[in-house]
Amino acid sequence: MKLTILGKYGPYPKAGAACSGYLVESKGAKIVLDMGAGTLSRLLSLVDIREVDAIILSHLHYDHTSDLLPLRYLLEEIDHNVKIYAHTDDSEWCKILLNHKNFLLTHIDENTTLDIGGNNVSFLLMNHSVDNYAIKITGDRTLAYTGDTKYTDKVYTLMSGANALLADCAKPYGFGGPHMNVSDAIAFARDKDVKIIATHWGAGYNPTDDLKGYENIILPEELATYNI
Ligand SMILES: [Zn+2]
């Protein structure tokens, strides 16, 4: 299983960078997790959109979804449909974002399990300012992605059996918003069996100084690929 970071910033990107988006390649399937600003260009530099088996959204905040809008123009032009899995609601934004003829939309919640190219995918409702579902993908290896969340004990449920945790835990010590911070990353890293990939960096704070030196914390680079 391979993970490529399309973008790691939120809620807006640093200059020259991109918001949340990740490409997971496992058992021959290509699965995109989130599609924030700047990620479509990066994705297209790596794969043909026709090769993408599924796009899964953790939640509908702009920094995780906005590149779905220009993606629609591409899909119209080539007359191609993509499968999108998301927790839908009756909000105007959800309709604007996801109602499109080239999006084959499936609603997800905690009861959903998917088989995408032989990979098992399951979901866990976390603790964010809107409904956010962590995504756990098991192929030959297991990757869990928190999406956006404050600390909750459910992170340990996610980590159970996972080889890597892609976690919204790159905010500074004492951060008060609906995200985890570097102290959470350090706590998770006590489990040496799980690689902690610290994502959702803010444009104004670099967590490297606070997180360097922990052997199983990865400070990911955009467009880099990691073996899970
Ligand atoms: Zn976010």
Ligand SMILES: [Zn+2]
């Ligand atoms: Zn969010």
